[in-house]
Amino acid sequence: MKLYDGGKIIAGLIIFFFLVTFPFFLNIGKVNAKPEPKIDTPEIQKLAEKKCIESKAFMRAEHMKLLNDWRDSAVRNGERTYVNSKGKEFTISLQNTCMHCHSNKKKFCDECHTYMAVNPYCWNCHIAPKEKES
Amino acid sequence: MSMDRRQFLKIAGISTVLGLGGASVMRGVRGSEAEASHVMTNEKALTAKRWAMVIDVSKFRTEEEYKRLIKACHSIHNVPDFGEPKDAIKWIWTDTYEHTFPTQPNEYMGESVKEKPFVLLCNHCANPPCVRVCPTKATFKRKDGIVMMDQHRCIGCRFCMAACPFGARSFNYKDPRLALKPEDENKEYPTRTIGVVEKCTFCTERLSKGLIPACVEAAREIAKETGTEPGMYFGDLDEPGSEVRKVLSACYTIRRKPELGTEPSVFYVIGGEKNA
Numbered sequence: 001m002k003l004y005d006g007g008k009i010i011a012g013l014i015i016f017f018f019l020v021t022f023p024f025f026l027n028i029g030k031v032n033a034k035p036e037p038k039i040d041t042p043e044i045q046k047l048a049e050k051k052c053i054e055s056k057a058f059m060r061a062e063h064m065k066l067l068n069d070w071r072d073s074a075v076r077n078g079e080r081t082y083v084n085s086k087g088k089e090f091t092i093s094l095q096n097t098c099m100h101c102h103s104n105k106k107k108f109c110d111e112c113h114t115y116m117a118v119n120p121y122c123w124n125c126h127i128a129p130k131e132k133e134s
Numbered sequence: 135m136s137m138d139r140r141q142f143l144k145i146a147g148i149s150t151v152l153g154l155g156g157a158s159v160m161r162g163v164r165g166s167e168a169e170a171s172h173v174m175t176n177e178k179a180l181t182a183k184r185w186a187m188v189i190d191v192s193k194f195r196t197e198e199e200y201k202r203l204i205k206a207c208h209s210i211h212n213v214p215d216f217g218e219p220k221d222a223i224k225w226i227w228t229d230t231y232e233h234t235f236p237t238q239p240n241e242y243m244g245e246s247v248k249e250k251p252f253v254l255l256c257n258h259c260a261n262p263p264c265v266r267v268c269p270t271k272a273t274f275k276r277k278d279g280i281v282m283m284d285q286h287r288c289i290g291c292r293f294c295m296a297a298c299p300f301g302a303r304s305f306n307y308k309d310p311r312l313a314l315k316p317e318d319e320n321k322e323y324p325t326r327t328i329g330v331v332e333k334c335t336f337c338t339e340r341l342s343k344g345l346i347p348a349c350v351e352a353a354r355e356i357a358k359e360t361g362t363e364p365g366m367y368f369g370d371l372d373e374p375g376s377e378v379r380k381v382l383s384a385c386y387t388i389r390r391k392p393e394l395g396t397e398p399s400v401f402y403v404i405g406g407e408k409n410a
Contacts, residue, residue, distance in 0.1 A: 080339075
């Protein structure tokens with residue numbers, strides 16, 4: 001079997017391989033800063049019991065689903081009170097409940113969202129709390 | 135490896151059962167906290183079968199009083215003022231008699247009615263055309279009769295604006311935050327974004343806290359200051375003893391464009407010079 005223009009093809013393949021894997025080579029050995037969301041806002045410090053509406057594990061994995069459920073129940077069904085798994089009541093509101101404690105959007109929301117390159121459009125309408133220097 | 139039909143079915147059956155079992159276990163692990171929680175309406179919330187409003191225009195004397203109503207609404211709902219009619223966003227606004235009741239005027243009408251501004255807002259129709267045309271159900275009718283908007287779903291097609299015979303809907307041609315100063319924003323209420331339609335919501339967020347709509351509250355404040363009767367009433371149309379029903383049975387009221395069959399829930403008492 002004969003490979004016509006073998007030199008060109010193989011050279012082309014090598015160039016192609018390096019082009020495709022270029023980002024990997026570029027980042028070899030570099031440590032990406034892990035996102036570290038902060039929850040040390042003054043509002044949280046003041047809380048007697050420093051607990052979110054549900055467990056940390058649940059909030060970490062399911063907060064986007066919970067927020068979607070909250071959105072539908074408040075806007076579409078007019079049900080604006082959330083009773084958590086322990087029977088405690090919370091007002092369903094991103095601006096007035098979530099962000100009241102988590103008043104550090106940059107270090108709490110954006111930290112992971114930027115890392116994961118997700119762009120939730122919450123803040124096109126909802127007003128983010130004013131960032132405080134901490 | 136060769137497999138006969140019988141073996142294949144056995145393996146397929148067993149793996150399906152295992153798969154289903156595994157999925158339900160996973161669901162149990164993941165959903166436990168969400169299932170233990172639930173949502174409900176606030177205990178303090180005002181409720182009704184069909185919310186309605188009566189506006190007695192004879193009780194308003196000056197343009198200033200209307201401006202207060204508008205300001206009360208627009209400031210708490212972060213409604214921007216671009217200062218240009220083509221970009222205007224209005225939840226509550228004023229217009230002339232002729233524009234409010236276009237089939238009613240006659241050429242001999244007195245100045246007191248002809249020149250008087252009429253306060254207008256979404257009519258929260260019982261048969262809302264905006265809801266019928268909305269392709270995403272972003273506009274919908276709540277159980278209590280309020281025609282509500284879900285800004286998360288609005289795609290900005292403006293069908294609702296074409297459908298609404300009352301001009302109660304405004305489109306955000308520009309980012310509303312351009313015209314809102316950060317210090318004037320109500321931090322407890324969202325703004326809207328460019329490319330969505332918005333309108334009056336009968337203050338659903340206030341009703342859920344047990345408060346009456348902002349414009350009605352402002353009208354009551356004005357009445358208290360001037361020592362007169364308030365010009366706006368709010369209540370349940372389905373409740374014979376409600377504030378609105380009392381006014382409706384005592385006064386002659388009209389609605390905007392009733393011939394279109396949308397059944398508005400906002401009623402007007404016109405009055406005129408003698409009653410004023």
